[in-house]
Amino acid sequence: MSAPILMPAATGQESAASVARWVGVACVVLLCVLPFVSSNYRVFQFTLVIVYAIALLGLNILTGYNGQISLGHGAFYAIGAYVAAILMDRFGVPYWLTIPAAGLVCLVAGFLFGLPALRLEGVYLALATFALAVALPQLLKYKHLEHWTGGVQGIVIIKPDAPFGIPLNPDRWLYFFALAVGGIMFLLGRNLLNGRVGRALVAIRDHPIAASAMGINTPLYKSLAFGVSALFTGVAGALSAIAVQFVAPDSFGPFLSISLLVGMVVGGVATISGAIYGALFVQFVPNAADQISKAAPWAVYGLFLIGVIYLVPSGISGAIRSGWVRIARFRQSRARPLGG
Amino acid sequence: MQGLLHQVFSGLATGGIYASVALALVMIYRATHLVNFAQGELAMFSTYIAWSLIQAGLPYWVAFVLTVAIAFLLGGAIQYVVLRPLRSASVLSLVAVFIGLLVIFNSLAGWIFTYTIKTFPSPFPKDPPFGQYYFSAHEFGAFGVTLVVLGLLYGFFRFTPVGLAMRAAAENPQSSRLVGIRVDRMLALGWGLAAAIGAVAGMMVAPIVYLDPSMMSGILLYAFAAALLGGIDSPGGAVLGGFIIGVLENLLGAYVIGTELKLSVALAVIIGVLVVRPTGLFGQVHVTRV
Amino acid sequence: MSAAVASTGAAPLLSVSDLHAGYGPTRVLHGLSFALAEGSITALLGANGAGKTTALRALCAMIRADGEVRLGDTRIDALATEEIARLGVAHVPEGRGTFVNLSTEENLRLGAYARRDRAQVAADFERTYTYFPRLKERRSQQAGTLSGGEQQMLAIGRALMSRPRLLLLDEPSFGLAPLIVREIFSIMRTINRTERVTILLVEQNAAMALDLSDQAYLIETGRIVLSGSAADIRRNEAIQRVYLGY
16 A cells, blocks of 8 residues: 655656655555564554544545535544444444444445535534534433443454464454555545546535536535545444444544544645544554653644644645655756756 | 422523623634634633632632633733634634644643542532522522623623724724724734633633533533524624523423433534524524625 | 826825735736825726726735835835724725624724724714714614615715825715715815815716816826826816717
8 A cells, every 4th residue: 555646747757656666565565564573552553543544534535625624523433333343242243244334324324414514614514513523422321322332331342363264363463454444445535536526526625616517516425525434434433443342432522533633634634645644643643742641642632733734734745745846856956957 | 390490590500601601602703703612621721720829829709800811811812823823724724723722721721730620619608599499609699790791791892992893893804904993903802802701601610510621511512502593693692592502401401301411402402503594593694795 | 107296396195106916916006106195186097997996905005015105204005904094094995894783873983993082083973974964863773774875975984083184985986876976076075175185086987086186197907197187187088088978
């Protein structure tokens, strides 16, 4: 799985393309070797990085590419997680089947939420989704749903073993499983976003009136964006339930939605690679601050969020892109004689 | 009947707090067309400041006034330093900054003051006034404080030159500049006032719900619901909405759905208003030309 | 391009030198230069899109502009709109700029916002109501409910409440019945004569503007192409043909 690199449209394009190919190969090799050189806990963390990356890609589809601000995406993450947990625990469904099931449920839920959301613009939609994020834990704890959701205690699930007797411990197996799911989701996402649909979403974001004047069925695309975005995030949620082996209402509070927002902004809004950088950030950077105080990771989130908006609004992926452009320009000026 | 009256009076007391925070939200919305997501955490942080001052030995009302002043300065500083440079940024960027402020203030409170729940004193006597049992002295006092704050604000906006200038700057910044109003200062002033109102609300509610970093998140949600119900750009509507939501919350909680789903009520009101009648009861419909 | 200055030789109240301005990548003013004598009424004429409104906006820093602008001795081109207003420049913008949700009286009071002399403000209220009795009738009414003519009077009244040295008017006749326009123009003549307010008037209605003014400038595609006394410009055959419809 390689991170897309912007090609400078100049000389050396072919050598840049082959560099990209080698980097891609190196990345794939690295990803496969990683679990064998790390402790089980690290493998678990890397699995979570993949999970967040899928969730962030989902959020990016809706908020980054389509401009519908969601501060409540944790809700879809939670739905995915609970679907997986309930199916596995109450119905004995095999873990790998819960992933597409969670995705499907969230696709429908997202689309349904997207319908009333059509009437909400910018700040209002942010407000409604924020309200959803704040109210969610209470909803999940509701005693009349306890039979399904396990109430405050939540549901515990068992990490699956590797199939067919493959000699991998559960953590490593789960990592490769998540990697496979991630690969599929990113491929799906890339095809969606780099094609006509992606362009339509962006057109709706930037020039909504012109877009519908040109014949784009804006309401349909916007609701579908909600649905697809929820699907991605729901898949991530289901994976996370299996990885963490546990779902409980308090894990899905407003700060989950906020960390998704932070991940998207820090990684790079409206980019595919941004989801990966954001996931790495969310998983590793604030935890480093945990040493100082329980509150410090959140202070880090807040500072990074504001700092990125000010200094590097296009996030890590944007910074890398301008870095490449600068390198390409430098090489160009070296290749040409002065004044030529 | 006794229980019903008690719920109503109690609802009016908390409704006053919602009304205050909703008013702060409306003030900032009118001036900037933005929703201040950090309003709750700012209020919570200010309440912690009050708590520290009281712990340090200051008498309650001295700490109260000092806290309001500090909150005022803090709000103005945030607008001037953090938000002014982002005047022309996208909605997503601005929302992200507000969320960033929310998170920073929440974690600062947790860091400096820890997450252990603290008690916050009430300046009002222990015994219920007038020897009745429908509302406590604190509920009565909080309601009174709310009315005083709202009254002062009304007088300020209606009868003072600066208040008039602030209304003008919120409505039409361009024309305001043409008459010499320093719009940026008016914005900072608005933020300062909103922060001060939030501090008062926080200090009034802390004795009831106890002081901890997550104290205001539910209240913020109710204030959003109140502001939307009344009309996001209508100060009077926000106040009325606050009282309605306060009473509704108590009545529904006591008689219909139980106390565990109260936040969902706020969520339902928010979504309901936004979908059915986005301008709320008293807001204005904005027509944008294509 | 020499700027027309009053024959008394007194320093101009407003002098504009090589003003360039535009909207984003579109340049509208290409080196505009002119001057206004103190106490004069000057008309800025030109077709739609010539740059008249842009010129007024540039003077008040409502848009980015390059060039030198002096109010008396003070350079104002680097100042913010509100600071320029506080120096005594009152701009009645295109569309009037009424505070529609505030009352008539509040609109007028805002005109006096930056003034320090409270006692005089009360007297000025009376004076403004004398000029515009209809505003006095509607003093508590919400300004957005006033008719077009009344809102124009309100906008001028608000400008007057600041006791300006320089009054900029952007198309005051726009959308108004001729009778109202005549009334407004005669009030402006009175204001100029009795209070010595310098007036710069942007108008499409060239005939009425030339009747009122002492001096006139003609703008075409962002440059001054003709300047002189209003009487001379009126007699100019080209002007008569193109702008006065003779």
